Amino acid sequence: MNERLAYLIMFVSVPILWVLAIQITGFEPFLLPPPDMVADILWNERDILLSHTWTTIVEALTGYAVANLIAITLAVSFLYLPWFEALAIPWTVIIKNVPFVTIASILIIILGDTPLPKIIIVVLITFFPILANVTKGLKSADSVLLDRMQTLDSSQWEIFTKVRWPSALPYYIAAHEIAFTGSIIGAIVAEWLFARRGLGYLIVQAMTQYRADRLWAVTILASALAVGAYLLIKIIEKYLFRWQVEDLT
Secondary structure, eight states: OOHHHHHHHHHHHHHHHHHHHHHHHOOOTTTSOOHHHHHHHHHHTHHHHHHHHHHHHHHHHHHHHHHHHHHHHHHHHHHHOHHHHHHHHHHHHHHHHSOHHHHHHHHHHHHOSSHHHHHHHHHHHHHHHHHHHHHHHHHTSOHHHHHHHHHTTOOHHHHIIIIIHHHHHHHHHHHHHHHHHHHHHHHHHHHHHSOSSSHHHHHHHHHHTTOHHHHHHHHHHHHHHHHHHHHHHHHHHHHHTHHHHHHHO
């Protein structure tokens, strides 16, 4: 089945399944609002929703950019400084496995209600998949090509740009499929824990006010952001590796 057709079927199926769920369960609208009620919220409160959505996007993209910078820097350092990798890996494992709720609580006490704690949470959630994939990709370079480049007396920069980084690029793109969508989720979770703006804040507000219609509207926006992030990465992947498709045809 064509990939575009599969996504189209999914988007069409969601409201149908939604209405069927209401009919089967018999839940009242204040518990499970119908699609038209949620659509009214999305339209009538679009200014507020878009404002908070933009806050979440800025936090997610900022944290994700910092995570990429840290992860790529560490991966390259691991390649040329093996002792540094042995020293740093235990720290990255510890950071990855410390509960983010605990880290978030510590950050909010130290830094207060500012965007910085939320950005740090996004960095902590997303940098490890990028680090692991780029590290593996850089080390997966063809040994024959590396020998040829050394035979030709190529510089380390030429070996990196022409052999090692192209070998790591598929791994790097694959990491984005997990980490980029994770940045959106991480920002929302951080806002849910402590924030006065953003989609996470709207979720908490809707829960405390028993506004199921707004809660579903925010959920749709958050899901749309995550799906959009994933599709964007797939488009970039197809563009970067279009030569593979051309070779197959």
